[in-house]
Amino acid sequence: MNCLQCRSGLRAATKSVRYASTSTSTPAISPASKSRNRRWLGILFVGATATATGAYIRQSNDSATLNQETFTKYRLVSREPVSATSSLFTLRPRKFSETNYDVYEEAWATGVWSVMFKQPQLQIGRDYTPLPTTAATGLTIEDENEGCLRFFIRKDPFGEVSRYLHTIDVGADVEMRGPKIECVIPKETENILFIAGGTGIAPALQAGYSLLSRGGKSKIHILWANRLKDDCAGGQSDSLKPVPSRGWFSWFGKRESVPDIVAVRDEDQSLIVRELEALKSQYPGQVTVDYYLDEENTFIGKEAIRASIDSVPASDSDKNNLILVSGPEGFISYMAGPKLWAQGLELQGPLNGVIKELDLKEWGVWKL
Ligand SMILES: Cc1cc2nc3c(=O)[nH]c(=O)nc-3n(C[C@H](O)[C@H](O)[C@H](O)COP(=O)(O)OP(=O)(O)OC[C@H]3O[C@@H](n4cnc5c(N)ncnc54)[C@H](O)[C@@H]3O)c2cc1C
Known part of the structure; x- marks a missing residue:
């Protein structure tokens, strides 16, 4: 499916469609001019204007259905700690x-996709990523039928909205707007290598x-880096090749690997694990x-990315x-170069960082 085929629920989001490119030579520019001289990826990006951090948020109404124009009221049903710094939120319309x-x-x-939560006192909004419903969700059929959404949110001790969300009472109202499509996964996609840092695991x-859920034999391989073991407690790596090195959280310079192998083990699994x-x-076998842990000096490096790529036809x-x-911004920049802001739009920016250095052919790259 591409965006132009979306049904009405998402139609408003198609006003500002962008494409990602693996080209590394020029920064992202308007689709019209890009199409003349750059190779395209089939990923569409939508609704960039809604992301403006700190944008003043005034719209509100009594809509019962999540929509992109106005904020819809949800009730905070539960907030379960995942680690010392993050929680799983369940909200019901x-x-x-x-x-x-x-x-x-x-x-x-x-x-x-994401939705924007509103902080009503400051009238600002931030984007958060709904988690899919799996056997581990603990949601009942009624919860699902009633439109419950769940989120994995890290509390930034100095952050306005994440702090607000971690301090409101269970039972309080939270207003949200969306969905905003962050990246369309083309119907041709067979393999995804997902490189996630911290709460980047939600997308x-x-x-x-x-x-x-589309069926078929497609596969996803996830490389997930965290600062603390607490964040991914109980996670066992499937290919178990984390190589100790200095982590991106602490140092953004060149990394040298050493050949020890460190397994990430814990008896208790965190909610996200x-x-x-x-x-x-x-989806067995798919x-x-x-897992990579900064506190254990395991880091997603070129070897891990290369090995993941090489295992795919x-x-x-x-x-x-x-x-x-x-x-986080620093993680994305290190892996693929920074995203750019221009004329109120968040753009992909040129491909850079570790992924560019690997010079991977025929892999589309998208920064979320
Ligand atoms: C598409 C998308 C999906 C996302 N999904 C999730 C998700 O599922 N879970 C999740 O936890 N997060 C997610 N995020 C991140 C989230 O939107 C927020 O950015 C995050 O929660 C921090 O927001 P905040 O209001 O708490 O912090 P902010 O108030 O934005 O502050 C962030 C940090 O910047 C510092 N800061 C702020 N202003 C200044 C200044 N003027 N000078 C210096 N430093 C400053 C603050 O001290 C703080 O440490 C997502 C982001 C996007 C774009």
Whole structure:
């Protein structure tokens, strides 16, 4: 599916469609001029204008259905700690709507999506990524029918909205707007290598769910880096090749690897590790995950990315094989170069960083 085929729930988002390119020579520019001289990826990006951090948020109404124009009220049903710094949030629409399910389904079928939460006192908004429903969710059929959404949110001790979300009472209202499509996964896509840092795992779960729920034999391999073991407790790497080196969290310079092998083990699985395990069980043989820990000096380096790429059959289209990168700004910059802001739009920017150095042919790259 491409964006122009989306049903009404997402139609408003198609006003500002962007494409990603693997080309490294020029920064992202308008689609019209890009098409003349650059190779295209079949990934579409939508709704960039809504991301403006700190944008003043005034629209509100009594809509029962999640939509892109106005904020819809949800109730915070629960907030379960995942680690010392992050929690799993479950929210249910304040009013029942029969169409919420269709809005979500459309977004799931399209690719990676987010919603914007409003901080009412400051009138600012931030984007967060709904988690897919898996066997590990703990949601009942009623919860799903009633349009519950779940989020994995890290509390930034100095951050306005994440701090607000971690301090409001369970039962309080939270207003959100969306969905905003962050990346369309083309129907031709067969393999995704997802490189995630911290809460960047939420879009990875989405990408896995969106890709695999289409059926077929497609695969996703996730490389997930965290600062602390607490964040991914109990996670066991499938290919188990983390190589100790200095982590991106602490140093952005050149890294030298040493050949020791460190396994990430823990008795208790964190909620997000359970989500990953549930996705694996739901799609046996199609999901693999490798964990990397800054505190254990394991780091997603060139070797890990190269090994993941080499395990996938070569393709002649960059729609078939995709690398998606998601995480804090520094993580994305290190892996694929920074995204750019221009004229109020967040653009992909040229491909740089580790992925450019690897010079991977026929892999589409998208920074989330
Ligand atoms: C598409 C998308 C999806 C996302 N999904 C998720 C998700 O699922 N889970 C999740 O946890 N996050 C997610 N995020 C990140 C989220 O949107 C917020 O950016 C994050 O929660 C921080 O927001 P905040 O308001 O708490 O912090 P902010 O108030 O934005 O502050 C962030 C940091 O910047 C510092 N800062 C702010 N202003 C200044 C200044 N003037 N000078 C110096 N430093 C400053 C603050 O001290 C703080 O440390 C997503 C982001 C995007 C774009």
